[in-house]
Amino acid sequence: MAKTDYSQYTQLSPFELKDNLIALAQSHADRTMLNAGRGNPNFMATxxxxxxxxxxxxxxxxxxxxxxxxxxxxxxxxxxxxxxxxxxxxxxxxxxxxxxxxxxxxxxxxxxxxxxxxxxxxxxxxxxxxxxxYPVPDRMLLTSEAIVKEYVLREMGASTLDRDGLDLFAVEGGTAAMAYIFNSLRENGLIAPGDKIAIGSPTFTPYLEIPHLNDYELVEVLIEADPDLGWQYPEAELRKLEDPAVRAFFVVNPSNPPSVKINDAGLRTIADIVAKRPDLILLTDDVYGTFADDFRSLFAICPANTILVYSFSKYFGATGWRLGVIATTRDSAVDRQIAALPADTRAALDKRYASLTTEPAKMKFIDRLVADSRAVALNHTAGLSTPQQVQMVLFALFNMMDAGGSYKSALKSIIRRRDAALYRQLGEQHRDDENSVDYYTLIDLQQTCRALHGDAFAAWVLKTQNPIELLFRIADETGVVLLPGKGFGVLHPSARASLANLNEYQYAAIGSALRKLVDEYFAQFKASAGKS
Structure with a gap:
């Protein structure tokens, strides 16, 4: 049988590669596939x-x-x-x-x-x-906005912000939010082909791919988190944001896949940079913030410069509902930048939005988002469906009324027990981190091999084994589906496992299967060493 050329898969997005891995994992009728590649939780708020x-x-x-x-x-x-x-x-x-x-x-x-x-x-x-x-107002129903605003500010560590100084736009989940924001930043002359945009890495793969599309053609500046620092951003990396050519900083916080929130030192550094660069736009996806202890969003420390995206999908087990919000302040730095655009650009924008208001120049960025989401001309039918907004409100109230935090504690306990079960069976001590959320885990190939069988074995595996091929072998021999860390911007060979979508015993089975595979490689290593 011809040997499969796994190099053909190296350019695929992890979420496209996943389908190939699932097909292979399901090809054996005598076992159950364990798909740890999906972030869709198997728990929900009932x-x-x-x-x-x-x-x-x-x-x-x-x-x-x-x-x-x-x-x-x-x-x-x-x-x-x-x-x-x-x-x-x-x-x-x-x-x-x-x-x-x-x-x-x-x-x-x-x-x-x-x-x-x-x-x-x-x-x-x-x-x-x-x-x-129809949704009226189209941006968000009034009482719904007031309730969800209260929930979001509490969960994002921004309770001190003035409620009357904030606006929310209810959208079809976090991914729709990102699509709308990138589109409106471009339409309003805030980003253009060739502009630099900084991205906190590792990150959700599509966020690495969007800037390269011919819609945007942006230049990525990666702000690399350091695994040796618990996946925090070193100050030297964050200081890249001081470059005036960097138009915006795009970050998932807590991160995906390291699942770590930005610590206080990182937040202070970013605040210091924004004080020096009041034109810097911060775009933060905080979907995992509700799983963190004492979470503080960039929106809490630099509200005027931050566009906040929050999704209800993971915490409430509501990925199929497509519920999310975009939040901005009414003294937004984005609005100030639009007002400072060249006269010809502002004139073109006035023409674009002229059918919506007699004073288009005064139209806020978040209202431009609403209009752009419906190609402006269809603005009168914009807005998230009202039943979706009602479910969003009930989710928010459920959380706020849970004074003892019992639901949150239960979810944290579930995912952290799963994490412990996986690493216990793998035989590797998993480091506790106060900033970790544990919604995902990155299994570091080199670190695991070193911990189990020493430095020489870890070096041999990195030299002789193709990380993509390892994922296919894991899927074929064990039925376990993992995603490559490389596709998320991870620099070292690793695999992402979601800790949200399987049960505890299944994560223990994944750990055992991975341990068995590592031991088989170790036997090959010893055999090759004996021949040399």
Whole structure:
């Protein structure tokens, strides 16, 4: 049989390579495939989902009241008079249902703790879950924005920021947010082909690929995290941001795949750089921030310069819902840069947005994001679907009302036990790190081989084995699917394993399978040493 040429796979994105590895892992009928390549969690928040479904039942009944003379299943808009009282009656009648009990507590929390109008909240939730109106405002429903804003600021370590000085744009998950932001930065003359953009590396593979597309043609400046420093960014790397040619710094925090939050020293360095470079745009994807202890986003330390992206997908097990938000401040450095663009560029932008406002020059960047997301001309139908916004609100309330943090503690415990099980069976001591989130783990080939069988063996493996071929052999011989660290910008041979999508015993099985493979290589190493 001809030997497979694995070099053909070296240029594939890890997420495309994954399909080839899955096919190989599934090719053996006598075993179960263990796919640790996906970041999709196998846990989820059930109570806010129950609440959504119960809210939907109430809303459907309310709709049917408007056209009750018809028998064809036709409903109308819910009647506003007495809506909150009827909702409270519904809550009392079905108080034993976990979802309904949560809705009752949520109504009290919104009114008594957040100080929002109960009638307005109920009306927005009922109409929203029915999806019977266009999203108005298109950027985000008003009460929904107020609630989600409170949640995001708390989780991002930015509770001291003025709520009235912030704007949110509800979007179809974090990936849509990034697509919209890059597009609007380009459309508004803030990035152009040949511009430098700094990227914190390692990082989510698509974020390394986007700048190279012919849509952007940007020059990447990698800010390399150091594995010997617990995957923190050395100060010398961060100081690359002082180069005035660097237009923006794009970072995932906590990182993917190292799963480490930027420590206080790194945050201070970035704040110092921004003080010297008030024109620097910070773009931060903080989807894993809710898994971290005492997390602080760049948005908390440099709010005016930061465009924050947060997704509900991982923490609430809601990847299929596509729920995310973009946050900016109303004194945004991005808005100041747009105002300072050359006159001809500003004139072209005024023309672009002229159909939306009589004063397009005053249009905020976040509102330009909304318009650009619908090619401007379709701005009147922009916005995230209202049922999605309602589910987002219920997720946010579920978290804020969990005063003891029991849900968060449970998730942290789940993923950290999985991490411990994998490394225990692998036979390698996994270092604890207060900045680690452990949503993913990077299995360092050299470090693992050195820890198990010494320096000489580790050097032999690096010299004689193709890391991509190792992943295919692992998939073929063990049924375990891992992704190559190289595809995420990791410099040393490594494999990324998600700790979110399998059960604890399965991670132990992965550790055992990897240990067996390493021991087989060690036997080959000893045999080759005996011949030499």
């Amino acid at each position: 109570v806010p989902r129950r609440a959504l479904f119960q809210l939907g039942l109430f809303a459907a009944e309310e709709s049917e009241m408007s056209f009750s003379f018809l028998s064809e299943g036709v409903g109308g808009f819910p009647l506003q008079d007495g809506l909150t009282e009827r909702f409270q009656g519904f809550l009392r009648r079905h108080a034993q249902s976990p979802g309904v009990a949560f809705l009752a507590r949520a109504l009290s929390y919104v009114r008594d703790q957040l100080g929002l109008d109960a009638d307005t909240f109920v009306r927005e939730m009922v109409e929203g879950v029915l999806g019977c109106n």
